Amino acid sequence: MDLDAFYASCEILRNPELKDKAVIIGADPKGGKGRGVVSTCSYAARKFGVKSGMPISRAYKLCPNGIYLRPDIKYYKGISDQIMEILRSYADKFEQWGIDEAFLDVTESISNKINPTELAQKIKNEIFEKIGLTCSIGIGPNKQVAKIASDFQKPDGLTYVSPEQVRSFLDPLPVEKIIGIGPKTKKILNKKLNIETIADLANYPPEKLNKIFGKMGIDLSNVARGIDNSPVQEDYKRKSLGTEVTFDEDIEDFEIIYKTLELLVNKLHKSLIKGRYLYQVVVIKIRFEGFSTYTRQQKLKTPTNDKKVALQIGKKLLKEFESNPKKVRLLGFRLVDLSESKHVQKTLLN
Incomplete structure (x- = not known):
């Protein structure tokens, strides 16, 4: 189940006068000079070419009369x-x-002779009647197929893919429809391996994908052939904590970058302690003017919740970018591989 343009739909629910208007949720566009990105937007805004993740300044140029x-x-x-x-x-x-x-x-429920599409429609109806929002539902034999199906007829869609239809449904779709294939992986698949569709991926030798992507390559091959054994987990376990900041003006002074990193670390550490988490991987993200973006990470041998260690590693990972002549647009910090613990463990750098 995927709620349609959720943030924008919530705003329309709160203010019905926004219905059918180009509603854009995100940073302040500041007349086209704003920083930050679009979080999401209404379908009316998408007709102008506005998309999630797009720079807010670009969105403003495409849709200057939108409601931001x-x-x-x-x-x-x-x-x-x-x-x-x-x-x-x-x-x-x-x-x-x-x-x-x-x-x-x-x-x-389905084994008790309830039609899957009737059940899905019943869910959609109840959400709309009680809350006032539409959603799109995909039905399939596994999570990957169901997720892809949920995007197939948005908004307010309902798509059922039976086990017998999986390959014919997946084969013609672009490979990036698979969960886990982002821009970088897509580029490798398209440019280096000439893999454009899910069918292309399904027919590519799994052992070659394994050499390029490791275990992920085998997983991608399986999904392309309609195989996904990941269970629906009732207990959610948080895997990471992250935060980032887009500067109002591009920053040249790296001392400001390090001070900003310290603020981000302090913010995340409060959430870490409140949630009784330990982290094992530290990740930094830095974006320069021109939108060139880099991430770096370091893994610890054992989990910890030590703020000083997080800051130390963050500074170490940032150091290689000090000599970059471009100004910094965005800085992000993330703690990954979280685990729950009631006590602090000693830290060993890997």
């Missing part, structure tokens, strides 16, 4: 919580996937 709103996460989460409760009531097993998506395992 800052995200109200607390409000969106309240609506999300209500919808997730509805979904849980239908699921044999349930897995929330972010604020606006979820997987439902309804195998037992």
